[in-house]
Amino acid sequence: xxxxxxxxxxxxxxxxxxxxxxxxxxxxxxxxxxxxxxxxxxxxxxxxxxxxxxxxxxxxxxxxxxxxxxxxxxxxxxxxxxxxxxxxxxxxxxxxxxxxxxxxxxxxxxxxxxxxxxxxxxxxxxxxxxxxxxxxxxxxxxxxxxxxxxxxxxxxxxxxxxxxxxxxxxxxxxxxxxxxxxxxxxxxxxxxxxxxxxxxxxxxxxxxxxxxxxxxxxxxxxxxxxxxxxxxxxxxxxxxxxxxxxxxxxxxxxxxxxxxxxxxxxxxxxxxxxxxxxxxxxxxxxxxxxxxxxxxxxxxxxxxxxxxxxxxxxxxxxxxxxxxxxxxxxxxxxxxxxxxxxxxxxxxxxxxxxxxxxxxxxxxxxxxxxxxxxxxxxxxxxxxxxxxxxxxxxxxxxxxxxxxxxxxxxxxxxxxxxxxxxxxxxxxxxxxxxxxxxxxxxxxxxxxxxxxxxxxxxxxxxxxxxxxxxxxxxxxxxxxxxxxxxxxxxxxxxxxxxxxxxxxxxxxxxxxxxxxxxxxxxxxxxxxxxxxxxxxxxxxxxxxxxxxxxxxxxx
Amino acid sequence: xxxxxxxxxxxxxxxxxxxxxxxxxxxxxxxxxxxxxxxxxxxxxxxxxxxxxxxxxxxxxxxxxxxxxxxxxxxxxxxxxxxxxxxxxxxxxxxxxxxxxxxxxxxxxxxxxxxxxxxxxxxxxxxxxxxxxxxxxx
Numbered sequence: 061x062x063x064x065x066x067x068x069x070x071x072x073x074x075x076x077x078x079x080x081x082x083x084x085x086x087x088x089x090x091x092x093x094x095x096x097x098x099x100x101x102x103x104x105x106x107x108x109x110x111x112x113x114x115x116x117x118x119x120x121x122x123x124x125x126x127x128x129x130x131x132x133x134x135x136x137x138x139x140x141x142x143x144x145x146x147x148x149x150x151x152x153x154x155x156x157x158x159x160x161x162x163x164x165x166x167x168x169x170x171x172x173x174x175x176x177x178x179x180x181x182x183x184x185x186x187x188x189x190x191x192x193x194x195x196x197x198x199x200x201x202x203x204x205x206x207x208x209x210x211x212x213x214x215x216x217x218x219x220x221x222x223x224x225x226x227x228x229x230x231x232x233x234x235x236x237x238x239x240x241x242x243x244x245x246x247x248x249x250x251x252x253x254x255x256x257x258x259x260x261x262x263x264x265x266x267x268x269x270x271x272x273x274x275x276x277x278x279x280x281x282x283x284x285x286x287x288x289x290x291x292x293x294x295x296x297x298x299x300x301x302x303x304x305x306x307x308x309x310x311x312x313x314x315x316x317x318x319x320x321x322x323x324x325x326x327x328x329x330x331x332x333x334x335x336x337x338x339x340x341x342x343x344x345x346x347x348x349x350x351x352x353x354x355x356x357x358x359x360x361x362x363x364x365x366x367x368x369x370x371x372x373x374x375x376x377x378x379x380x381x382x383x384x385x386x387x388x389x390x391x392x393x394x395x396x397x398x399x400x401x402x403x404x405x406x407x408x409x410x411x412x413x414x415x416x417x418x419x420x421x422x423x424x425x426x427x428x429x430x431x432x433x434x435x436x437x438x439x440x441x442x443x444x445x446x447x448x449x450x451x452x453x454x455x456x457x458x459x460x461x462x463x464x465x466x467x468x469x470x471x472x473x474x475x476x477x478x479x480x481x482x483x484x485x486x487x488x489x490x491x492x493x494x495x496x497x498x499x500x501x502x503x504x505x506x507x508x509x510x511x512x513x514x515x516x517x518x519x520x521x522x523x524x525x526x527x528x529x530x531x532x533x534x535x536x537x538x539x540x541x542x543x544x545x546x547x548x549x550x551x552x553x554x555x556x557x558x559x560x561x562x563x564x565x566x567x568x569x570x571x572x573x574x575x576x577x578x579x580x581x582x583x584x585x586x587x588x589x590x591x592x593x594x595x596x597x598x599x600x601x602x603x604x605x606x607x608x609x610x611x612x613x614x615x
Numbered sequence: 616x617x618x619x620x621x622x623x624x625x626x627x628x629x630x631x632x633x634x635x636x637x638x639x640x641x642x643x644x645x646x647x648x649x650x651x652x653x654x655x656x657x658x659x660x661x662x663x664x665x666x667x668x669x670x671x672x673x674x675x676x677x678x679x680x681x682x683x684x685x686x687x688x689x690x691x692x693x694x695x696x697x698x699x700x701x702x703x704x705x706x707x708x709x710x711x712x713x714x715x716x717x718x719x720x721x722x723x724x725x726x727x728x729x730x731x732x733x734x735x736x737x738x739x740x741x742x743x744x745x746x747x748x749x750x751x752x753x
Binding site: 160175176180293294384417419493496500503504513514525531606607 | 628629630634637638641642656679680681682684685686709711712713728729730732733734
């Protein structure tokens with residue numbers, strides 16, 4: 061480094077003059093910037109409409125956010141071990157994620173699954189896997205989030221509760237889902253070619269299930285709309301919120317057409333958002349989201365119950381901000397994103413492992429993430445006062461700007477005929493592509509500095525070695541899981557399996573509103589992820605196997 | 616003047632993380648390179664057949680599902696089956712460092728792990744797309 065370089069570093073000024081999402085930022089914010097904001101009408105105290113400052117008056121003083129790490133190791137048993145480790149380290153809730161075959165709806169013994177089983181999450185082939193994964197974890201005491209996508213996830217969980225004699229009404233579970241109308245642009249699990257044609261049926265089945273759960277299992281929240289995956293594509297904070305809201309609102313409209321009261325369904329809806337690295341913009345985003353949601357529910361849908369207007373959500377710290385280079389510095393990035401989520405008033409939080417850009421987290425990386433949450437909760441002071449940034453000239457001004465942006469995008473979507481239409485027309489895809497292209501251009505031109513990536517870099521050969529989860533797992537365990545599945549399929553009652561699958565097939569064909577009941581019977585009979593998903597595909601006129609290799613074995 | 620370079624990009628296997636490869640496609644197109652993007656959930660055989668049909672100079676695959684080792688092996692086998700050993704085979708995505716050498720030994724010409732600047736991978740493709748073919752032809 062030359063003396064000139066040293067000197068220029070010393071006098072270096074903050075370069076960025078806009079937020080992560082591109083909102084211009086002035087040098088100073090004063091009372092002048094917030095003078096049009098009427099506190100009583102548009103901000104309000106925490107716990108009061110429009111809930112901008114928080115959905116509860118006491119927020120973390122009443123209860124801390126759920127500390128909920130995404131977990132999915134190579135086999136159900138290894139995942140169970142990891143869950144127990146995390147709980148023993150102080151994790152307060154759990155979140156399990158499936159591997160690619162499970163998410164796409166095929167079994168571990170499918171020819172395409174070879175090499176993918178247990179690589180990016182846990183394989184859940186049959187109800188036995190769910191039970192093994194949850195072994196010894198008290199269902200009536202822990203809050204569980206299922207990010208499994210397989211159609212057997214929810215019924216298997218319900219059956220597990222029954223097995224333990226816990227009434228369904230006492231089980232606290234949230235199931236993460238891709239909003240049916242959002243499908244292809246953000247859904248990585250296939251189906252792009254048929255999704256558009258099947259949109260109406262997807263939506264209808266989802267609402268059937270939602271109705272079923274509201275009636276039978278009121279603490280099981282199956283409508284958790286995923287905005288995190290929207291943000292991960294590279295779009296801004298306002299798009300993240302507006303697009304996911306537009307998806308949820310389309311569901312409400314269909315429910316209303318069925319004559320379901322908004323106050324019956326809205327309290328059952330929750331979201332998963334991302335927390336990016338621009339701390340203050342993210343805080344403003346969460347505040348703006350709460351306020352926009354409350355207003356829409358009250359003014360547009362005529363909700364009367366405050367629970368309908370309170371925006372409940374889980375936050376994943378962003379995956380896209382985690383870099384491969386100098387991986388350990390990701391601990392800091394995740395901590396800042398987590399701080400943003402906490403200052404923004406989240407109900408639940410996952411902190412990404414610092415090895416996010418490399419593989420699923422090692423035990424050490426996962427433990428680090430739990431400790432990050434605990435430092436935030438108990439040392440940082442961030443949890444002490446509700447909405448501590450409320451009243452900041454900058455944050456209030458940003459919040460207001462984001463509210464306007466979100467509303468404008470919602471109006472645009474409405475003009476396009478709703479979210480499903482906006483997706484089908486390719487509009488959403490184009491917006492996403494433009495956003496990530498712009499982002500990458502800015503990084504390459506160093507208009508955005510990413511530490512270790514385009515500035516403050518080190519030579520590749522000096523990169524410290526980072527432990528990789530998969531290299532620590534004995535591949536024999538994965539092989540054994542696959543063999544065990546084959547053995548189970550051979551020895552179960554074939555007649556029982558066929559009967560349950562046939563019943564599900566017919567129920568799907570006639571669009572039976574109690575479809576969940578039939579899926580449950582399939583799980584009981586020992587049917588697998590691939591069989592249940594396959595039969596449901598057959599029922600709507602698609603091939604049994606999305607990969608086009610297998611035939612329905614019980615035809 | 617030589618015809619423009621043809622690059623075939625896609626994803627094989629179950630993983631659907633397609634942001635990276637679609638960005639590479641957009642970046643190459645922006646620089647005037649002809650790109651055939653075949654999308655996600657392809658097989659090695661389909662990729663090889665498409666590369667053969669389209670007379671692609673480069674085959675580029677991207678992985679985000681930690682299944683790159685067995686799938687790249689399949690790709691190399693299919694490239695042999697379709698006599699495409701003279702085409703440049705490049706791989707990008709979430710590839711742990713320890714696996715880069717494994718892939719190279721298997722026959723992958725270059726690996727661009729996540730975080731590689733677009734300009735690096737794109738200029739590599741543009742500079743090397745034809746080199747292997749002209750060398751093998753001699």
